[in-house]
Amino acid sequence: MSYYDPLETRDPAEREANLMDRLARQVAHAKETTHHYFQLFAGVNPFQCASREALAALPLTRKRDLIELQKKHPPFGGLNALPRTRAKRVFASPGPIYELQGMETDHWRMARVLYAAGFRNGDLIHNCFSYHFTPGAFIFEGGARKLGCPVFPGGTGQTEQQVQAIAELRPDGYVGTPSFLRIIVEKAEETGADISSLKKACVSGEALPGVTRAWLAERGIVVRQCYATADIGVIAYETEAEAGLVVEEDVLVEIVRPGTGDPVPDGEVGEVVVSTFNADYPLIRFATGDLSAIMPGRSPCGRSNVRLKGWMGRADQTTKVKGMFVHPEQIAEIAKNYPEISRMRLVVDNPDAQDRMVLHCELEDLAPALESELVKALREQTKLRGTVAFVSPGSLPNDGKVIEDKRVY
Numbered sequence: 059m060s061y062y063d064p065l066e067t068r069d070p071a072e073r074e075a076n077l078m079d080r081l082a083r084q085v086a087h088a089k090e091t092t093h094h095y096f097q098l099f100a101g102v103n104p105f106q107c108a109s110r111e112a113l114a115a116l117p118l119t120r121k122r123d124l125i126e127l128q129k130k131h132p133p134f135g136g137l138n139a140l141p142r143t144r145a146k147r148v149f150a151s152p153g154p155i156y157e158l159q160g161m162e163t164d165h166w167r168m169a170r171v172l173y174a175a176g177f178r179n180g181d182l183i184h185n186c187f188s189y190h191f192t193p194g195a196f197i198f199e200g201g202a203r204k205l206g207c208p209v210f211p212g213g214t215g216q217t218e219q220q221v222q223a224i225a226e227l228r229p230d231g232y233v234g235t236p237s238f239l240r241i242i243v244e245k246a247e248e249t250g251a252d253i254s255s256l257k258k259a260c261v262s263g264e265a266l267p268g269v270t271r272a273w274l275a276e277r278g279i280v281v282r283q284c285y286a287t288a289d290i291g292v293i294a295y296e297t298e299a300e301a302g303l304v305v306e307e308d309v310l311v312e313i314v315r316p317g318t319g320d321p322v323p324d325g326e327v328g329e330v331v332v333s334t335f336n337a338d339y340p341l342i343r344f345a346t347g348d349l350s351a352i353m354p355g356r357s358p359c360g361r362s363n364v365r366l367k368g369w370m371g372r373a374d375q376t377t378k379v380k381g382m383f384v385h386p387e388q389i390a391e392i393a394k395n396y397p398e399i400s401r402m403r404l405v406v407d408n409p410d411a412q413d414r415m416v417l418h419c420e421l422e423d424l425a426p427a428l429e430s431e432l433v434k435a436l437r438e439q440t441k442l443r444g445t446v447a448f449v450s451p452g453s454l455p456n457d458g459k460v461i462e463d464k465r466v467y
Contacts, residue, residue: 060173062173062174063170065307066307066361066362067362073307073362077310081107082107084335085104086104086105088139089102089104092136094127094136095340097136099116113312114314114320116319116343117319117343118314118345119341119343119345120345120347121344121345121347124153124155124289125155134158137339137340138158138338140337140339144161146161147196149191149192151191155288157193157288163204164203166193166201166290166292167201167291167292167308168284168286168291169200169204170292170306172202172205172207172260174295175231175260175282175295176231177202177258178207179205179207180208182227182228182230183207183208183209183210184210184212184220184229184233185199185210186232186233186234186239186242187213187214187262189213190214192288193288194263197291198260210223210227210229214238221245221251221253222251224242224246224251225253228255229255230257230258231258231260232256232258232259232260232261233260233262234259236264236266236274237270239261243277254278257280258279258280258282260283261283261284282296282297282298283368285348285368289339289344290346291334292306293305293309293311293332294306294366297357297359299359301357302353302357303366303368304357304361304364305363305364305365307363308334309333309334310333311330311364311366313350315329316328316349316374316375316386316390317385317388317389318390318394324352324353325351325352325353325354326458327350327351327457328349328350329346329347329349330345330346330373331343331344331345332344345373347372348369348372348373349371349458350366350367350369350370351367351370352366352367353367370457373458374386375463376461379406382440384442386461389402389417392417392436392439396419396428398423399420400420400421402417402460403459403461404417404418404462406462406463407464407466413465415442415444415445416445416446419449420449420451420454421449421450421451422451429446429448
């Protein structure tokens with residue numbers, strides 16, 4: 059096995075101690091240098107934030123709230139420690155949400171991911187992420203530069219020109235979405251172009267279906283995927299084991315129950331929450347809105363960090379019922395008053411074309427007055443009428459859903 063550095067195989071206890079030490083210092087740094095965390099962490103002693111329990115007590119910053127934060131405190135919502143005047147680049151993601159890039163070469167920590175995907179110093183990389191508005195292409199280019207890999211900035215679209223460039227430049231590998239790689243290969247096969255130099259790929263931005271991975275492997279291209287976001291950068295990445303996504307060494311990942319900041323047990327699906335150690339743009343307990351789960355055990359590749367199952371959907375399950383928005387946070391507010399209920403799930407459907415809400419609750423022993431209490435609590439939280447259904451523990455799906463919209467139109 060080949061590893062990017064010794065951090066990947068260190069003892070998990072050593073990693074955890076290091077992360078907790080860095081967390082305390084990052085909380086202090088964020089509180090001292092950013093408007094957002096100065097306000098959000100008022101009353102927090104940073105140097106008491108050196109445990110998972112202390113981390114879980116800190117408030118979340120939600121990705122979906124960034125648009126409003128940035129309107130109040132333009133342009134970056136008060137989350138930036140680095141002034142805009144000292145940024146290398148500024149990007150806009152859909153929303154719009156604005157992000158800055160600091161001056162370091164690999165701002166988003168992509169070099170480790172490319173190494174795990176088989177890229178080495180001197181490899182020419184054909185980069186088909188967008189160079190327009192969003193940071194996608196630059197996330198991968200920063201990692202390539204740190205590895206010593208030259209990059210062809212292919213960008214998106216223009217399939218015939220992409221094929222021509224690959225056939226003539228003979229790059230060693232591709233980065234971009236898996237669907238566009240397949241389109242390029244299909245076009246090459248259609249035109250008879252020789253793009254056999256492509257032996258490896260690191261893909262992101264969308265799911266990698268097993269059928270696509272196998273189809274590309276049949277053509278000699280080994281594909282690895284990574285999970286990254288514009289604001290955080292790399293969160294987790296695939297290795298040669300192809301057994302989940304190993305969490306990147308420079309982030310701290312939690313899985314929490316949607317609508318709350320409460321960590322869930324390993325194996326349970328919940329929202330991915332990430333804390334970074336980026337000094338320029340510190341993000342602490344940043345709720346991504348994505349669902350995933352921690353996998354048991356260590357990766358067969360030998361890397362010792364925890365693994366994610368991959369992207370499993372969106373955590374923001376807000377829906378509208380009879381003209382009123384219903385949020386996961388409202389269900390979580392009910393749940394915290396009933397610890398005897400192991401899991402709650404609000405199911406919305408529309409039999410006879412009429413919206414209906416049923417709060418499903420996992421409960422061991424039914425208390426006679428509990429149903430009416432929950433009906434009342436549901437109405438108080440949502441301002442809507444609903445009913446309650448009790449189910450046995452473990453019977454609700456482990457998919458991270460707090461609100462399931464089953465309406466048919």
